[in-house]
Amino acid sequence: MIKVENITKHFGEDEILKGISTTFERGKTNLIIGRSGSGKTVMLKCLVGLFLPNSGEIFFEDKALGEMNNEEQRILREETGMLFQGGALFDSMNIEDNVMFPLRMFSDKSRPELLARVNEVLKRVDLENVNKKFPSEISGGMKKRVSIARAIVNKPKYLFCDEPNSGLDPKTATLIDNLIQDITKENNITTVVVTHDMNSVMEIGEKIVFLKNGKLVWQGTKQEIFKTNNEDVTDFVYSSDLFKKIRNIQIEEN
Template sequence: MIRAENIFKSFEDQEVLKGITTQFYPGKTNLIIGRSGAGKTVLLKLLVGLLSPTTGKVFYDDIDFFGLNKRQKRTIRMEVGMLFQASALFDSMTVEENIRFPLDMFTNMTRKEKLDRVNYCLERVNLHEVNDRYPSEVSGGMQKRVGIARAIVLKPKYLFCDEPNSGLDPKTAILIDELIRSITIENNMTTVVNTHDMNSVMGIGDNIILLYNGEIAWRGNRDEVMESNNEVLQNFIFASPFLQQLRDLALEK
C-alpha cells in the first residue's frame, strides 16, 4: 500500500498541491484523475520520488520514502515499475534489450533465465516476434505494451502509469487498460494510474481520486461516479452534452 500524507508542493510562488492525503491499495487500480494542470503528474512524480514535496510524507508500506537515504530509496525503487506517457523506451536498444535492461543491471540471472523472463513478459502483454525490433519500428500501442513489459520485468510491488492511453485509439486504449488491471490483480500490485480518459475511469477505476486546483475534490470508485452529485466530478466526467445525455439515460434505466 502507498499512503500520501498532507502533501504540499510549490514551484516558486505557485502552489500546485495543497494538502493531499490519500491511500492507494494493493490489488486495485488506483486512479488519479483531473483536468490538465490539476496537479496529477506532479502528484505521480512525488509518489515515485522524482520530485520532493514541499511538506508532507509518502509511505510505501509504512516506510517513509523521503526519510530514506539514496541507497535505501534505490532499494524501494527496485520494487517500482513505471509506464511513461511516451513509453520512454531507449531508442538505441531493441525491444528485448529494453525489457532486459533492469535484469542486466540488477540481477545475477543467467542469459537464458533473462531471455525466458523477457519472453514471459512479452507474452503477458500479448506481443510476439518483436524481440529484435527497435522502438521506432513498432506502433504506439505496442510501445506502451513494451513499456508495461519493462515495468513488470522485475516483478514490482508497485506499478505507476502516467496517462497510459494518451495518443491511442479507443480500442487499443481499452486493451491497455484491461492489461494493466489484469496484471494488477494477478500480481496483487499497488497500481496508480494517472489519467483523464473516461473509459479508464469507468472501466478500471477501483479507487479514484479527483484532483481539482491541487486538492482532492472527490474520491470513490467507478460504481459511485454515476450517482455522485459532486459538481466538480460531474463537470469533469460529463463535460460534453452527449455524455450528459448518456448519463441521464443510464440513470433512467
C-alpha cells in the first residue's frame, strides 16, 4: 500500500500539486485521472521519486520515503517497476538486454539464469521471438509490452504506469489495460496508473483518484464515478459523445 499525505509540488511560482492526500491499495489497479495539466504525471513522478515533493510525505507500507536511508531506497527501487508513456526503452540495447537491464543491476546471477527470467516475462506479455530485435524495429504496442516486461522482471511490489495506452489503437489499448490488471492480481502488487482515457477507467479502475488543477477533487470506484454528482468529474467523464449517449440511454431507461 502507498499512502500519500498532503503533498505539494511547485516549479518556481507554479504550484502543480496542492496538498494531495490519498491511499493506493495493494492488489488493485489504482487510477489517477484528470485533464491534461491537472498534475497527474507530476504526482506519479513524486511517487516514483523522480521529483521530491516540497511538503507532505509518501509512505510505502508505513515507511516514509523521505526518511529512508540509502539501503532502504535501493531496496525500494528494486521493488519498483515503471511503464513510461513512450516506453522509454534503451535504443542502444536489443529487447532482451532492455528487459534484462534491471536484473543485471540488482542480481549477480549468470546470463543464462537471467535470460530464463527474461524469456519468462516476455512470454507473459505475449512476446516471443523478438529477443534480438531493437526498439526501433517493433510496433508501439510491442514497445509497451516490452516496457511492461522490463517493469515486472524484478517481481516488483509497486508498478507505476504513465498513460499506458496513449497512442495505441483501441484493441491494443484494451489488451495493455487487461495485461496490467492481470499482472496486478497475479502478483498482488500495488499498481498506480495515470490516464485520461475513460475506456481504461471502465476496464481497470478499481480505485480512481480525480485531480483538477493540482487538487484531489474526488475519489472512488469505477461504479461510483458514473453515479457521482461532482460537477468536475461528470464534466470529465461525459466529455466524450459516447459516454454522453450512454448516460442519456441510462436516464431514459430509468
